[in-house]
Amino acid sequence: MNDEHLNSEARAAEQFDALISSAQAGQTDSESDNGGITSFVEWAGSIHPDPIYAANLEQQLRARYPAKRRHFVRWTLAVAAMLAVVVAISVLIRQQNVTPAEESTPQTEVVVVQPTATISATMLPSATTTATSTVTPTSSPVAIAATTTLAVEINATLSVASNSTQQAGYQMTTIAIVSSVTPTPSANTTFSEWHVIQVTDPHGLPVLGANVSVYGENTVTQLVTTANGTAYFYPQVYGANDPDFHVVVSQGNAIASFELERGVGESFWSVTLEATPVQPPVPIDILFLLNFNGNAPTSEFAELTAWIAAQSVPLDARYALVAGTQIVDFTRDIEVFSSALGNISALSGSLDDRLAAAINGVNWREDPAIKIVIILTDHMEYGNNSYALVAGSAAREGITIHVIAPAESLASLGPLTQITGGQMVELESNEAAFGLGKAVINLVSEELAALSGS
Amino acid sequence: MQDATLAQRAKNDPAAFAELYRRHVDHVYRYLLLRTGNVDDAQDLTTQTFIAALENIARYRPQASFHLWLLGIARHKVGDFFRKERRILPLEMVEDVPHPGPLPDDMVSQSLQVERIVSLLQNLSPERAEAFILRVFGELSAAEIAVIMGKSEAAVKMLVHRAWRDLRQHLEPIGVEEST
Numbered sequence: 340m341n342d343e344h345l346n347s348e349a350r351a352a353e354q355f356d357a358l359i360s361s362a363q364a365g366q367t368d369s370e371s372d373n374g375g376i377t378s379f380v381e382w383a384g385s386i387h388p389d390p391i392y393a394a395n396l397e398q399q400l401r402a403r404y405p406a407k408r409r410h411f412v413r414w415t416l417a418v419a420a421m422l423a424v425v426v427a428i429s430v431l432i433r434q435q436n437v438t439p440a441e442e443s444t445p446q447t448e449v450v451v452v453q454p455t456a457t458i459s460a461t462m463l464p465s466a467t468t469t470a471t472s473t474v475t476p477t478s479s480p481v482a483i484a485a486t487t488t489l490a491v492e493i494n495a496t497l498s499v500a501s502n503s504t505q506q507a508g509y510q511m512t513t514i515a516i517v518s519s520v521t522p523t524p525s526a527n528t529t530f531s532e533w534h535v536i537q538v539t540d541p542h543g544l545p546v547l548g549a550n551v552s553v554y555g556e557n558t559v560t561q562l563v564t565t566a567n568g569t570a571y572f573y574p575q576v577y578g579a580n581d582p583d584f585h586v587v588v589s590q591g592n593a594i595a596s597f598e599l600e601r602g603v604g605e606s607f608w609s610v611t612l613e614a615t616p617v618q619p620p621v622p623i624d625i626l627f628l629l630n631f632n633g634n635a636p637t638s639e640f641a642e643l644t645a646w647i648a649a650q651s652v653p654l655d656a657r658y659a660l661v662a663g664t665q666i667v668d669f670t671r672d673i674e675v676f677s678s679a680l681g682n683i684s685a686l687s688g689s690l691d692d693r694l695a696a697a698i699n700g701v702n703w704r705e706d707p708a709i710k711i712v713i714i715l716t717d718h719m720e721y722g723n724n725s726y727a728l729v730a731g732s733a734a735r736e737g738i739t740i741h742v743i744a745p746a747e748s749l750a751s752l753g754p755l756t757q758i759t760g761g762q763m764v765e766l767e768s769n770e771a772a773f774g775l776g777k778a779v780i781n782l783v784s785e786e787l788a789a790l791s792g793s
Numbered sequence: 794m795q796d797a798t799l800a801q802r803a804k805n806d807p808a809a810f811a812e813l814y815r816r817h818v819d820h821v822y823r824y825l826l827l828r829t830g831n832v833d834d835a836q837d838l839t840t841q842t843f844i845a846a847l848e849n850i851a852r853y854r855p856q857a858s859f860h861l862w863l864l865g866i867a868r869h870k871v872g873d874f875f876r877k878e879r880r881i882l883p884l885e886m887v888e889d890v891p892h893p894g895p896l897p898d899d900m901v902s903q904s905l906q907v908e909r910i911v912s913l914l915q916n917l918s919p920e921r922a923e924a925f926i927l928r929v930f931g932e933l934s935a936a937e938i939a940v941i942m943g944k945s946e947a948a949v950k951m952l953v954h955r956a957w958r959d960l961r962q963h964l965e966p967i968g969v970e971e972s973t
Contacts, residue, residue: 352950355957356935363932376957383929388822392836397811400847404807535869543940567943607849607866762875781919788920789943
């Protein structure tokens with residue numbers, strides 16, 4: 340497709356968009372109509388919800404207000420109580436900071452980098468959390484260690500005064516957050532509460548691969564955003580009982596934070612991050628987890644690779660495979676992968692164990708990338724791993740798990756897709772050969788659609 | 794009164810939220826109806842969307858379009874719906890399912906048209922269908938869809954244009970007449 344053709348299509352798209360706008364505004368002009376869009380838009384505008392349903396819903400929404408106010412009052416009291424505790428602890432800690440060193444291990448190490456510099460640092464509420472920094476130039480040691488002392492100084496502005504002229508002139512350039520804690524999700528999972536954290540850049544585009552660190556009293560979990568810039572946080576998956584959370588979102592030098600209030604059901608949070616979008620070729624890791632009795636889907640894989648090769652946005656695709664006890668690590672070589680796929684046998688096994696191998700047993704990209712597990716399964720066998728635990732591990736790596744399975748298996752696999760923001764696709768066995776390839780392509784396509792600006 | 798002002802008041806004022814609801818319920822419902830193809834599911838998801846909006850109204854930022862924010866919630870809801878309710882494969886089979894005979898009731902007639910268009914939309918690529926539904930049924934602008942889909946505005950216009958080009962070949966037989 341040459342540039343002239345693309346320009347022509349772009350002009351047509353501009354005109355078409357203007358036509359829809361005028362049709363929606365009731366300014367119909369049949370002379371310039373594009374094949375009946377006006378009548379179609381009019382038809383679309385004629386669709387209304389059932390008036391009885393609409394009226395009932397309005398009443399239902401109004402009725403929710405009193406309960407909400409009571410809820411608000413409860414939370415207000417709870418927050419006030421918490422603030423009182425925090426203030427009390429802060430006072431105690433400040434008193435501790437002036438006690439002799441032998442009575443209290445130094446709580447904070449701050450090497451000053453610039454006279455009267457003010458560093459807006461988000462100190463994290465974890466005994467094992469350390470914030471480090473780099474400086475330009477790097478000849479002077481600089482470190483900020485956040486320990487339990489600073490645990491209560493969430494979001495505080497840390498004013499740093501110089502204690503040495505030798506160290507003057509250096510500017511803190513980044514604040515990286517490192518946690519030695521690797522929280523383990525709880526196996527006793529209920530999903531009565533979840534938070535959708537959407538990270539976008541200043542232009543509104545989703546940020547892939549942003550680190551989303553959630554802190555309560557301790558580190559709760561660290562998640563990574565997927566192609567649509569979203570991280571799903573299920574507090575109960577991680578056994579978090581904190582009354583609220585502090586969330587730090589970062590990518591490279593960009594960092595933002597907010598307070599996340601607990602709630603019931605679904606809550607939406609949006610964060611704008613001064614992040615750099617992923618540049619083409621778009622990195623994408625696709626792992627197939629095969630867990631069924633039958634032939635390997637070689638033709639469907641060929642269908643997928645042909646589709647990927649035909650995309651206008653260049654993709655840097657890698658493929659991996661977990662099938663039975665066999666693991667093929669990520670490779671860009673389609674022939675190598677196809678050969679491995681054609682030679683697999685004994686696909687069946689316990690799915691949870693295979694999935695644990697898929698998340699932890701191959702080399703996923705560490706840089707921001709679209710990371711997808713596509714599970715093709717036709718039955719369930721239970722092994723030693725909890726699905727919720729494994730899904731929690733996937734969410735920490737920014738891996739989205741999609742499941743293509745028969746109806747009887749899907750119910751058990753819900754947590755996998757819920758926790759990672761994936762999709763469940765029901766596979767009807769008689770039609771598997773007919774629709775499987777398209778289903779896989781659709782799943783990959785939707786991931787790319789979320790990210791691509793083309 | 795503008796949506797943003799109403800949304801600010803809606804934090805404590807049921808009447809303000811009710812006004813927002815009345816302004817936007819049609820668009821949300823149309824969008825969800827075309828995504829699900831089913832009146833019951835569309836009603837259920839419309840309810841969920843507005844309840845979520847009410848519970849999250851304090852988090853709405855006036856700098857953003859309320860309509861866009863609401864459709865964003867609806868989009869998440871429909872995503873959850875497909876995860877929980879499961880999609881049926883293969884989608885190609887949908888077109889071959891015989892429809893019941895026409896009934897005199899207007900609503901039923903409209904439902905049948907919606908069903909047919911949903912089945913036709915399923916032949917489009919997912920992103921073309923999504924862009925088209927948001928543009929025509931959600932009545933979002935191309936710029937707003939660009940934000941919600943994470944694409945450029947030009948790309949959205951192209952997607953909608955191509956979706957219509959693919960779709961209109963099938964429209965006349967279902968009774969949505971082309972104007973001349």
